[in-house]
Amino acid sequence: MLSYRHAFHAGNFADVLKHWVLVECIEYLKQKEKPFVYFDTHAGPGIYALDSDYAQKTKEFETGIAKIWNNPDLPEALTDYCQMIQSLNDTTLNTYPGSPSIAKARLRETDRLVLSELHSTEHAALGETFSHDKRAEIWKEDGFNRTLKLLPPRERRGLVLIDPPYELKEDYARAVEFIIAAHRKFAQGVYILWYPVVERYRIDDMESALKQSGIRNIALFELGIEADTAARGMTASGVIVINPPWTLKKHIDSGLNTLVEKLGTGRAFSRSERLVDE
Secondary structure, three states, rough: OOOOOOOOOOOHHHHHHHHHHHHHHHHHOOOOOOOOOEEOOOOOOOOOOOHHHHHHHOHHHHOHHHHHHOOOOHHHHHHHHHHHHHHHOOOOOOOEEOOHHHHHHOOOOOOOOEEEOOOOOHHHHHHOOOOOOOOOOEOOOOOHHHHHHHHOOOOOEEEEEEEOOOOOHHHHHHHHHHHHHHHHHOOOOEEEEEEOOOHHHHHHHHHHHHOOOOOEEEEEEEEEEOOOOOOHHHOOEEEEEEEEOOOHHHHHHHHHHHHHHOOOOOOOOEEEEEEEOO
């Protein structure tokens, strides 16, 4: 796990879906004046230079955010997310925000951020990104353990992003175990679990475990740029959202087909499902 560097993958198609959903959830929580806290279990460095050696080695952003960030013909549901990317760049796409930077830009002065990152280099970069932000707590600690220690938050309102690297096969089961434990302590929180589709049976197992957990109100959104195949690595990714905003499915459904068209191949697909009703 400690060898993982998200900079290789920054701005790819998986980030597009994950961060679009994140923006939608944050904006919904801001509709109430009462403060909330944002937890990030695997925060990374916070922001990415797409002209860096890491990003240029794989250039995954070219098949993701680069295809839509400055496109004027997008559905309204995608414009807020894309305008945020535009605000960080001029005419050339050189910068992409990680989830902590998205939260940093979107949260209000009265809201808080709790960011966990175990990788030493990533943790140091994260600290620099948030060095002048008094709203943020940054922990060099296992994000699952740290977040559980702090639940429920004093605000009694919160959003938890669970985004492990899945380098270890145990991460799939551990992510579900974390959500079940966290939900017991903080049932009203919004939880966003990101996952890669490399071996479909692992996602099937995650879905089954959550359905059997007793947790209610679970939605799933997935974007596949190719048909499932273990031979080609990650060809799809998705998010499972617990306690999703009531507007979320409508907004995602209105733009998901556009992402299939813009980012996928002829075998691209999407999923938008309610796994468990309220």
